[in-house]
Amino acid sequence: MTPFRRLPPSRREAPETDLTQRTMPSIKVASLGLAALIVSLACLAGTPARATGLEEALRGLGSKSRKTILRSIKDLGRAGDPAALPALEALRDRKLRVDEQDRVLILADDGTLARDALTGEEVPVAGQRLRSPVINNRIRRTLLPVIARLQLSSPDPGVRLAAAKEMVKRPRSGAAGAIRSALETERDGKVRQALRLALALIEIDSPDPVRRISAVRTLGASANANVRARLARMLQTNESGEFTAEPDPEVRAAAAEALRSIDRRLALVSLARNLFYGVSLGSVLLLAALGLAITFGLMGVINMAHGEMLMLGAYATFLTQNLFRSYLPEWFDWYLVAAVPVAFGVSAVMGMVLERCILRHLYGRPLETLLATWGISLLLIQTVRLAFGAQNVEVANPAWLSGGAEVMQGFVLTYNRAAIVLFVFFAVALVWVLLRRTPLGLRVRAVTQNRSMAACMGVPVSRVDMWTFGLGSGIAGLGGVALSQIGNVGPELGQAYIVDSFMVVVLGGVGKIAGAVWGALCLGVVNKFLEPYTGAVLGKILVLVFIILFIQKRPQGMFALKGRTAEG
């Protein structure tokens, strides 16, 4: 026999200190006591005086006990009084406060004024000790449908649409009456559609099979994954194959038909979604790699410090943001636009300095270039770390880049990703114009194609090198602006992209900008179509294997440079 037995897995040790000894003003104990008090008070006062129900429920919203808050929300939901809406919305947005006299206040946006939730009178709150009720996800799940129901009568169609969508998300049988009466007066087509969907989700549980069939048909016209799950539940069977959820065979047939049509639509949505995700991933890769396509592709410099140019661009964005925050707060949402030239400039200057001071002494010696640029990259990382700290810095998304639009049901086009796709068009166009339409571009191309011949023709080869390297670095800086909108900005930002960037350039074909574009897009789309089947880790490995095989077959990449220099 073993002398020591393990505790059963779920049993925990009892509190080790006596409750009375514990100095912690245990939130739990205190709030439990208060809850008990409030509940008992509510029992005493609640039932006879229903007229003061609103007042009491509003007061309950500010309670320290979550049980009381929950009950108050339910009471307000049952009462359906629109007067309670501001307080409920304030609770949702964490704008509800309780002052020392236990008044429930709604904080105004600037935080210095508040309105009493009951009387509506204005109360100055500066310098007061205010307590805010703590709510959790369970309370929010009760709160949101109640708010949605009250918002159905809002004059703003946008608010009504959001409310109707909330009701689709969390159908509550009690809301059926409110939805029906809202449908009678509703004129906006989108809201009507969402409301009908919400109603169908309630009526699908109706005891009347005719209603159920009509509800199923309404649901079949949507492409909502939640709706699909609800319909699938109707066709559940037990082990012996009997249908357990839906007794009526006609309803089942309608449900099966509706499921098929939803599935068809979902497949289409999924295709569109994967395509967008692929293009979006490709754009990110392209932005990271475009600068390298110039410095490595055109000039042949194996630039390991390329990632750090991205990083510098991102930090330039961060600094621009801070400047806007302190000096131009009213224009804050547009700081990104200003950050574009700033980031380009910072990275380009840094690139030119590097080229002048170090790289030009190493042309033609790839191994030394590799080591030197790698050293520079470490140097830059540590410098930034010393200047800004090892911590990531915060770069906020401007309001117009947060969120997304539901372009199809079940496919949300996120604004930041969409903006990056557009931005990459801009960057590629910029590079194309610079290389094809300017005297500098002409010289760059001349030097790339035949260096000594260009020199003989009077092209200042060395200066062109400097400008080209500056251009490549500046484009990398633009990439940094974009990357700051989707991820972290920290000293190691560039390290994550350096391998991907080289992959894109090598796959696309060294020396061709178009190659980088196609390389990046192919990598993105292939990656995104593989990911659902293989997972992100295996997907990445498969893409790498694919690139290696491709390069074996076609060492010059997708686009080969035509002419004599291609042999090198």
Next chain:
Amino acid sequence: MKRSRWLKTMVAAATLGAILVGPSHGARAEDVIKVGILHSLSGTMAISETSLKDVALMAIEEINAAGGLLGKKIEPIVVDPASNWPLFAEKARELIEKHKVAVVFGCWTSVSRKSVLPVFEELNALLFYPVQYEGEECSYNVFYTGAAPNQQAIPAVEYLMSEEGGGAKRFVLLGTDYVYPRTTNKILRAFLHQKGVSDDDIMEIYTPFGHSDYQTIVANIKRFAAAKPTAVISTINGDSNVPFYKELANQGVRAEDIPVIAFSVGEEELRGIDTAPLVGHLAAWNYFMSIDTPENREFVKKWKSYVKRHNLPGGDKRVTNDPMEATYIGIKMWAQAVLQAGTTDVDAVRQAMGYQKFKAPSGYEIRMDPKNHHLHKPVFIGEIREDGQFDIVWQTDGPIRAEPWSPYLPDSATKVADWTYPWVCGNCTEPKYK
């Protein structure tokens, strides 16, 4: 040649310096107690580990200000293993053999701990490890002041399954592809099976380090969550968290629809990011900066004034977090044990460590388990606020005893970590002395 002469001079000077410094060093060693601090101050882990070094120095300063230990001052020896796992082992050996430190406080990632473990066991030295980890280990030479899985992950899942936590029926186990998430998720899967959750209702996803494209994953989570109430249990490592939460928010997934509970997102990680998309999501820890107890108010005040006095980077934006509290508790407990033992001798201190109690900032009297070298810790669940702090929405009734060997995994269920008689073993299925 000129160069070689210069070299010779340098070597001579260095030797002379070593001779001069050597004895004085030895003489000083008698009136100070040296302790090692082994945290990365450069490289990827610098983000998290720098503040552990700072809080360790603060605790040591505090002990010295109160007169030191056994009449001696504590001298911290700070080394930088630079987020390089093999270097951790080298630096640990340097601390123990060259500097003769009495104890080492350090490591963050599990792989760095695994790398130094043989060194500590070979040289019979002490390591205090302050970070939550995956368990499945219990060394005679390590005191674990962070959480074992049953002090963080298991209570978190129990909370998500409860009515208060949203009654989740489906779980997405999402993590970065390395040892901590893999092991934790293995334990969680076994635990969920025991709770009657079938494999169809568990989705396990891993991403490479530094992954930043969560579009497909979020879309899949949304589809998966359509059928039943779902919660995401995230063991995503550091830098990938921001792209993940941003994508969630942008695709319109809100915390009340699909709550995400994270085991590696704390105040320090939230400091450098735009918190708006994270608000309402959850984290499980044994300490939050927002805990309202007199002990914590004092701890935070001490930290703020330490930051100010030493002019640390970050200034008044610096925060306290769970591993910092664990580091602080570890140092204070070690000092108590040294006082009780009357010596810094490793074996004596180890004996004295068991049953050590300390009134922790979390407000509980935390106790070191003499058997398994882990702390008994309370578990808190916090909801992320806009200001990067947490609202505590749930907590355990009191401290929970650690279970380094998970009872949910068949391989480890029979193992026992007990360093007292008659077991005297951290990894056995039967006692050493019967």
